[in-house]
Amino acid sequence: MxxxxxxxxxxxxxxxxxxxxxxxxxxxxxxxxxxSGCEAVTVALRRVDEDSEExxxxxxxxxxxxxxxxxxxxxxxxxxxxxxxxxxxxxCGNWIKIEVISDNKYLLPDNMETLKATEVLAKEGFFVFxxxxxxxxxxxxxxxxxxxxxxxxxxxIGSNRGLKTEELVRIIVNEIAIPVIVDAGLGRPSDxxxxxxxxxxxxxxxxxxxxxxxxxxEAEAFNxxxxxxxxxxxxxxxxxxxxxxxxxPLTGFLRDIK
Amino acid sequence: xNFSDSIKKYESIDFKNTFSSINVKQxxxxxxxxxxxxxxxLILLSPAxxxxxxxxxxxxxxxxxxxxxxxxxxxxxxxxxxxxxxHCLYCGYNANVNIPRKKLELFEVEQAAKHISGTGLKHILLxxxxxxxxxxxxxxxxxxxxxxxxxSSISIEVYPLSEDGYKQLIEEGLDALTIYQETYDRLIYDxxxxxxxKKDYFFRLDAPDRALKQNxxxxxxxxxxxxNDFRQDGFFTGLxxxxxxxxxxxxxxxxxxxxxxxxxxxxxxxxxxxxRDVAQLxxxxxxxxxxxxxxxxxxxxxxxxxxxxxLGVTKLSAQSVTSxxxxxxxxxxxxKLEQFSISDKRTVRDIRKLLKDKGxxxxxKDWMNI
Numbered sequence: 001m002x003x004x005x006x007x008x009x010x011x012x013x014x015x016x017x018x019x020x021x022x023x024x025x026x027x028x029x030x031x032x033x034x035x036s037g038c039e040a041v042t043v044a045l046r047r048v049d050e051d052s053e054e055x056x057x058x059x060x061x062x063x064x065x066x067x068x069x070x071x072x073x074x075x076x077x078x079x080x081x082x083x084x085x086x087x088x089x090x091x092c093g094n095w096i097k098i099e100v101i102s103d104n105k106y107l108l109p110d111n112m113e114t115l116k117a118t119e120v121l122a123k124e125g126f127f128v129f130x131x132x133x134x135x136x137x138x139x140x141x142x143x144x145x146x147x148x149x150x151x152x153x154x155x156x157i158g159s160n161r162g163l164k165t166e167e168l169v170r171i172i173v174n175e176i177a178i179p180v181i182v183d184a185g186l187g188r189p190s191d192x193x194x195x196x197x198x199x200x201x202x203x204x205x206x207x208x209x210x211x212x213x214x215x216x217x218e219a220e221a222f223n224x225x226x227x228x229x230x231x232x233x234x235x236x237x238x239x240x241x242x243x244x245x246x247x248x249p250l251t252g253f254l255r256d257i258k
Numbered sequence: 259x260n261f262s263d264s265i266k267k268y269e270s271i272d273f274k275n276t277f278s279s280i281n282v283k284q285x286x287x288x289x290x291x292x293x294x295x296x297x298x299x300l301i302l303l304s305p306a307x308x309x310x311x312x313x314x315x316x317x318x319x320x321x322x323x324x325x326x327x328x329x330x331x332x333x334x335x336x337x338x339x340x341x342x343x344x345h346c347l348y349c350g351y352n353a354n355v356n357i358p359r360k361k362l363e364l365f366e367v368e369q370a371a372k373h374i375s376g377t378g379l380k381h382i383l384l385x386x387x388x389x390x391x392x393x394x395x396x397x398x399x400x401x402x403x404x405x406x407x408x409x410s411s412i413s414i415e416v417y418p419l420s421e422d423g424y425k426q427l428i429e430e431g432l433d434a435l436t437i438y439q440e441t442y443d444r445l446i447y448d449x450x451x452x453x454x455x456k457k458d459y460f461f462r463l464d465a466p467d468r469a470l471k472q473n474x475x476x477x478x479x480x481x482x483x484x485x486n487d488f489r490q491d492g493f494f495t496g497l498x499x500x501x502x503x504x505x506x507x508x509x510x511x512x513x514x515x516x517x518x519x520x521x522x523x524x525x526x527x528x529x530x531x532x533x534r535d536v537a538q539l540x541x542x543x544x545x546x547x548x549x550x551x552x553x554x555x556x557x558x559x560x561x562x563x564x565x566x567x568x569l570g571v572t573k574l575s576a577q578s579v580t581s582x583x584x585x586x587x588x589x590x591x592x593x594k595l596e597q598f599s600i601s602d603k604r605t606v607r608d609i610r611k612l613l614k615d616k617g618x619x620x621x622x623k624d625w626m627n628i
Contacts, residue, residue: 022327024617049623052378075508082628103507211323
């Protein structure tokens with residue numbers, strides 16, 4: 001049976017999500033999506049230019065790829081909510097990545113405002129993907145508020161530093177029932193593989209692909225890494241099932257002691 | 259606390275001796291760091307660092323690519339009034355300069371807006387001369403109201419306003435403020451602004467604080483290069499930008515590096531600022547403030563802009579017209595009365611093509627009025 005990710009009312013067979021910012025040419029996005037098999041991309045509404053002669057980023061996203069509008073530029077819950085509603089009104093669907101940044105120096109997300117926006121938008125029928133600092137307590141509250149997924153950062157956005165938040169993400173993966181997608185900071189395919197091995201449901205990559213010398217090939221590399229990491233995770237799960245283990249090779253002798 | 263409080267402890271620095279005492283070894287050690295502090299920034303502005311431009315450029319290129327990708331945001335200025343009560347020695351709109359003055363009627367603002375929006379640009383910078391009487395907040399507010407029909411981001415570059423003035427404009431749809439201190443050296447500031455409201459150094463210096471207290475989205479600051487030693491004014495520009503980033507973390511802070519151009523006032527800059535100097539300043543700012551926007555205007559030559567765009571620059575103006583009414587069809591004499599002369603006269607279409615040829619994405623829209 002195919003290993004699909006059930007998320008926000010859809011079944012995705014590809015677990016690599018891609019961000020569409022920072023590309024040297026919007027047209028590349030189409031090739032990147034095709035080469036990687038990616039089925040969900042994020043688009044910053046602030047950059048969608050519908051009534052212009054300029055190319056519109058949405059024109060380069062194939063129909064079978066789901067657009068998730070992100071609220072980039074929002075400084076608080078209220079602005080994120082307004083951007084989400086605006087995106088929906090513009091026909092961009094109801095998948096929304098809540099990105100509330102009240103710190104432009106490090107671009108770290110504001111968990112409290114993200115939670116507030118999630119509470120409102122989930123009730124309005126949005127599938128909310130909440131970009132967050134990896135904090136278990138907030139992740140639980142986001143899940144409770146109806147988020148479709150939590151998106152803890154691997155390291156600061158755009159930093160390419162990899163999965164520096166590993167221990168905190170692992171705790172969220174272990175404890176949270178909704179999908180966990182590591183978003184931000186993944187610099188190499190091996191970082192993406194590490195996330196998947198750990199049990200994350202998907203990863204989102206932008207800078208590492210968009211600023212690579214060959215974005216299309218880099219997207220392919222990430223795709224392979226995500227698949228490899230996922231496969232390893234699935235195999236690992238089987239290996240640790242109780243019935244697959246040899247029975248007590250180290251302490252079996254204790255059974256004979258009275 | 260405002261920046262006017264925070265700047266004071268740096269004003270006693272003996273810049274001349276400090277800069278000349280810095281050696282290449284210090285530059286190399288600053289270059290080896292991931293995160294630069296204000297001392298490292300000072301080091302990178304030194305004459306010693308001028309011999310390390312290639313190494314600085316390499317780091318600046320990587321940092322820009324990582325933080326912004328190969329994207330350049332485009333905008334253009336729209337001058338709506340050149341009436342001015344100030345006497346800035348370096349400016350073509352100086353109140354002493356005997357030129358016919360003009361202020362656009364709102365229907366003319368709309369006409370110009372239509373022309374500009376035809377280029378595809380979505381970011382506009384509205385400018386007035388420094389006359390509160392001729393271009394009061396109410397007039398600027400009316401202009402913003404017209405412009406928001408055509409543009410997704412509206413900035414102003416006008417005389418410094420009170421907090422309430424900014425509040426009114428932000429409520430109308432203004433989202434960004436550009437205000438240059440011209441020079442951070444108080445004595446030079448005083449001498450190049452002999453008369454007029456602009457003489458108040460601190461009221462201008464704290465304008466970004468006031469706008470940010472009203473939650474403006476973005477601020478662009480800078481010094482007018484040529485009024486003072488560019489290293490010293492560059493240092494204070496970086497210091498100011500860092501202060502704004504630290505104190506208003508929600509805001510998007512940008513730095514501009516305008517160089518004095520020939521203007522109707524006939525001012526000859528006291529300090530010669532070369533291309534190498536401007537390049538060093540841009541590189542140093544990029545390394546010190548990796549996420550700050552950096553603007554390079556049409557004051558600079560096409561060749562210089564083309565080469566600098568991968569070394570830290572994130573915003574370019576295009577098809578700039580620095581005269582009131584210059585955007586109107588059938589513009590008359592006023593078209594020729596520029597605040598300063600343009601060096602890069604290429605159209606939006608030209609700049610768009612240039613960026614694409616260089617493998618850069620021209621960004622026409624990067625904000626929307628929400």
